[in-house]
Structure formats: structure tokens, C-alpha cells
Amino acid sequence: MTTQHEIQVSTQGRGTYDLTADVQSAVHDSGTRIGMCNVFIRHTSASLMLCENADPAVMQDLETFMSRIAPDGDPANTHTQEGPDDMPSHIRSVITHADLNIPVRDGRCDLGTWQGVYLWEHRHAPHERKVTVTITG
Amino acid sequence: MTTQHEIQVSTQGRGTYDLTADVQSAVHDSGTRIGMCNVFIRHTSASLMLCENADPAVMQDLETFMSRIAPDGDPANTHTQEGPDDMPSHIRSVITHADLNIPVRDGRCDLGTWQGVYLWEHRHAPHERKVTVTITG
Amino acid sequence: MTTQHEIQVSTQGRGTYDLTADVQSAVHDSGTRIGMCNVFIRHTSASLMLCENADPAVMQDLETFMSRIAPDGDPANTHTQEGPDDMPSHIRSVITHADLNIPVRDGRCDLGTWQGVYLWEHRHAPHERKVTVTITG
Numbered sequence: 001m002t003t004q005h006e007i008q009v010s011t012q013g014r015g016t017y018d019l020t021a022d023v024q025s026a027v028h029d030s031g032t033r034i035g036m037c038n039v040f041i042r043h044t045s046a047s048l049m050l051c052e053n054a055d056p057a058v059m060q061d062l063e064t065f066m067s068r069i070a071p072d073g074d075p076a077n078t079h080t081q082e083g084p085d086d087m088p089s090h091i092r093s094v095i096t097h098a099d100l101n102i103p104v105r106d107g108r109c110d111l112g113t114w115q116g117v118y119l120w121e122h123r124h125a126p127h128e129r130k131v132t133v134t135i136t137g
Numbered sequence: 138m139t140t141q142h143e144i145q146v147s148t149q150g151r152g153t154y155d156l157t158a159d160v161q162s163a164v165h166d167s168g169t170r171i172g173m174c175n176v177f178i179r180h181t182s183a184s185l186m187l188c189e190n191a192d193p194a195v196m197q198d199l200e201t202f203m204s205r206i207a208p209d210g211d212p213a214n215t216h217t218q219e220g221p222d223d224m225p226s227h228i229r230s231v232i233t234h235a236d237l238n239i240p241v242r243d244g245r246c247d248l249g250t251w252q253g254v255y256l257w258e259h260r261h262a263p264h265e266r267k268v269t270v271t272i273t274g
Numbered sequence: 275m276t277t278q279h280e281i282q283v284s285t286q287g288r289g290t291y292d293l294t295a296d297v298q299s300a301v302h303d304s305g306t307r308i309g310m311c312n313v314f315i316r317h318t319s320a321s322l323m324l325c326e327n328a329d330p331a332v333m334q335d336l337e338t339f340m341s342r343i344a345p346d347g348d349p350a351n352t353h354t355q356e357g358p359d360d361m362p363s364h365i366r367s368v369i370t371h372a373d374l375n376i377p378v379r380d381g382r383c384d385l386g387t388w389q390g391v392y393l394w395e396h397r398h399a400p401h402e403r404k405v406t407v408t409i410t411g
Contacts, residue, residue, distance in 0.1 A: 002171045002172050035408075036173075036408060038173055038238050040239060040247075041249075042250075042252065043251070043252070044188055045189075050372045052319075055353055058353045058361065061350070061352055061361050061364075062365065062368065064350050065343075068350070069202075069343060076198070076201050076205070077198045078198055079192055079194035079198050087198050090189055093188075094233060095232050095233065096368060098187045098237070098252070099238045101238050101314070102373065103406045105406070110314075110406060112317050113316075114318050115317070132240045132242075132247060134240040136173060137410075139411050141377060175377060177384075178386075179387075179389065180388070181325055181326040181386070181388050181389055207339060213335070213338050213339075213342070214338075215331045215335055216332045218329070224332065224335050227335075228335070228336065230324075231324075232369050235324045235374070235389070236376065238375050269377045273310060273411075
């Protein structure tokens with residue numbers, strides 16, 4: 001039995017957006033007690049991650065890390081049509097995740113206490129992002 | 138219902154190889170309308186990624202990025218039996234993906250407009266690579 | 275048909291721990307012949323990876339790589355409550371994997387010859403880590 005649900009996220013530009021409640025809600029609505037939940041983002045300049053959900057400083061430090069290894073305006077980049085954050089957004093996406101796969105147990109995503117599901121917008125401009133949640137079980 | 142299909146890729150050395158059509162074809166042949174598609178590479182010096190599928194400069198810039206953070210011949214590496222690109226290939230594989238998990242909707246992988254499925258060969262020499270496509274639904 | 279199994283790992287601090295036999299055993303016990311195996315870690319300062327399983331120097335070089343791009347005590351980090359390895363552990367987790375998804379074929383995870391499943395503890399102190407193995411098929 002497979003259930004699919006779409007989450008639409010209107011981002012305000014670069015930063016992280018907590019999808020945990022939306023994903024848990026999709027799992028609850030599916031009625032699945034045991035199985036798998038796939039979260040998939042249909043973009044190449046925004047990505048997904050499971051990350052510490054308590055201290056906003058973690059997200060700030062992750063931005064600092066990414067800005068150091070894949071800086072905006074890096075003169076090494078040749079793919080620059082959409083601006084200085086175009087290619088860094090693809091790099092950030094490739095080394096994080098387009099899909100997360102979380103076990104469903106007792107009718108919910110069996111996350112650890114400190115794990116949250118986040119969309120990471122890598123572009124500076126606001127974007128409409130589409131995330132598909134697929135529950136099987 | 139689970140279907141498995143193997144894709145064999147003869148690489149010409151370091152670079153990316155578009156598997157999107159092969160994966161979509163495996164999903165089509167499986168007859169699955171809704172479910173999940175797992176793409177898995179059975180190697181540790183080549184990997185998979187979902188990436189922008191329109192501008193070849195993206196792939197070139199990704200190579201530049203990887204060459205900067207995990208350069209061939211890095212004197213810090215001790216695992217060098219197979220040459221200067223041996224350990225960098227393992228590093229590149231670990232920070233990208235051995236598996237991709239894509240929702241199947243309406244009988245096809247529900248990729249975004251700009252998403253392609255790529256095998257990334259990290260070794261300079263040509264290799265025979267095996268990729269398993271598993272469709273459940 | 276979904277089967278879930280939990281693996282408890284008592285780590286001795288930073289380093290890699292081979293889970294391949296535990297995962298294969300869970301697949302065997304499930305009786306699943308064809309399907310998927312998801313391995314999921316319920317933490318944000320330890321992660322999972324598929325990696326070369328023959329030469330311990332690979333793991334040593336991976337540590338060197340991570341220590342270079344996300345060094346302990348990095349003055350750029352502001353999330354430091356739990357010490358100099360706190361934020362680097364989150365970074366290392368985000369750019370590796372919380373979930374691995376491996377095809378099951380002929381009753382076992384269809385890994386390549388050189389692929390092993392590893393838990394990567396990023397904290398220096400010993401920790402109790404929980405890994406969920408979910409087999410569907």
C-alpha cells in the first residue's frame with residue numbers, strides 16, 4: 001500500500017525550513033503503522049537534511065561551513081547564468097540530500113529525539129519548492 | 138510487488154554518465170504506477186547523484202569543487218595502492234550517494250524538470266560499473 | 275510485508291564500526307528474498323556510510339579529510355555547548371548519511387564486493403547509538 005502527499009514550501013530565500021510536522025502529519029493521515037516514509041525534493045538548488053532540532057546556532061554554523069567550502073561568487077565556477085549563488089546551490093544540494101528515508105513505526109516516523117526534517121533553500125531569492133512524501137507499508 | 142533490473146555502465150574514466158533514461162525505462166517496464174524506485178551502485182569509488190540536467194558546465198564545476206576539497210595525490214592520504222585518485226574516489230563517494238530513492242507516480246520517476254540521475258565515475262581509468270534498480274509498489 | 279529490527283551500538287568514541295554482519299543477519303532473519311533494506315540512525319552526531327571494507331587506512335584518511343574541512347574547535351562555530359567536537363559532528367553527519375537503502379536480492383543485501391555498512395561515530399566520547407533496520411519486500 002503506497003500513499004503520496006505533496007508539500008509546497010514558499011521559501012523566503014537561503015535558510016532552513018522545518019518540515020517535521022508536515023511529514024509526521026502525512027504519515028498519520030496515511031494510516032500506515034509500520035513501513036517506510038520517503039521525503040523527496042524535486043529541485044537541484046534546494047535540498048533536504050535530518051538535523052539537530054533544538055539550537056538555531058546549528059543552522060547558522062552549517063551556513064558558515066557551506067559558505068566556506070562552496071562560496072558564493074567563487075571565481076572557479078563557470079555555471080553562473082543565474083548569479084553568484086547558482087552553482088554553490090547545486091554543490092550544496094549534491095553533498096546533502098534530495099531524498100530522506102525514515103522508518104515508520106507505531107504510525108509515525110521513528111526519528112530520534114533531536115532529529116528534525118529540514119528543507120534547505122540554497123538560493124538567496126524566495127522560491128516555490130515541491131516536496132513529495134511517499135509512505136509505503 | 139518488487140522488480141529488479143541491472144544497468145551496466147562502461148565508463149571512460151572520471152566524469153558523469155546520465156542514467157535517467159535507463160532508470161525511467163526500468164520503471165516503465167515494471168508496470169508500477171505508484172511506489173518507489175531505488176537506484177543503487179555496488180562500488181565505493183563511483184557514486185550517484187541527482188543533478189541539474191541542462192548545462193554541462195555544472196558537471197565541470199562539480200569536478201573543480203571535488204578536486205579542491207579532495208585533490209588527487211593529496212599527501213595526507215595513506216591509502217594509495219591504486220594511485221593518486223584512489224582515496225579521493227572513496228571520499229567523493231562517501232560525501233555523495235550510493236543510493237537514490239525516487240517516488241514513482243503515474244508510472245514514472247517523479248523527478249523535477251531539471252533533475253537527472255547521474256553516475257559519477259571518480260577513477261581516471263575506465264571501469265565497468267553495476268547499478269541495481271529496484272522498483273516497489 | 276515489513277520487518278523491523280534494532281541494532282544497539284556502544285561506541286568507544288570517534289571512529290567507524292562495521293555493521294555489515296548485523297544488517298545481513300537482520301535481512302536473513304526476516305526471510306525476505308527480494309525487496310529493500312533501510313538502515314537508519316536516530317542521531318545527529320553519528321552517521322552511516324557504505325565504504326571500502328578491506329583497508330583500515332581508508333577510514334583513517336576519511337578522518338583526516340573530515341578534520342580538515344570541519345575541524346574540532348573551529349572558531350567559526352557558535353554551537354559549542356557540548357565542546358569542540360559538537361558542531362563538527364553535526365556537519366560530518368549532514369554531509370554523510372542518516373539512512374542507507376540497499377536492495378535485497380536472493381535473501382541478502384546485494385552489496386558490491388568491497389562495500390561495507392559502517393556507523394561513523396563523530397563524537398570523541400563513547401555513546402550508545404540506535405540503528406533501525408527496516409526490511410520490506
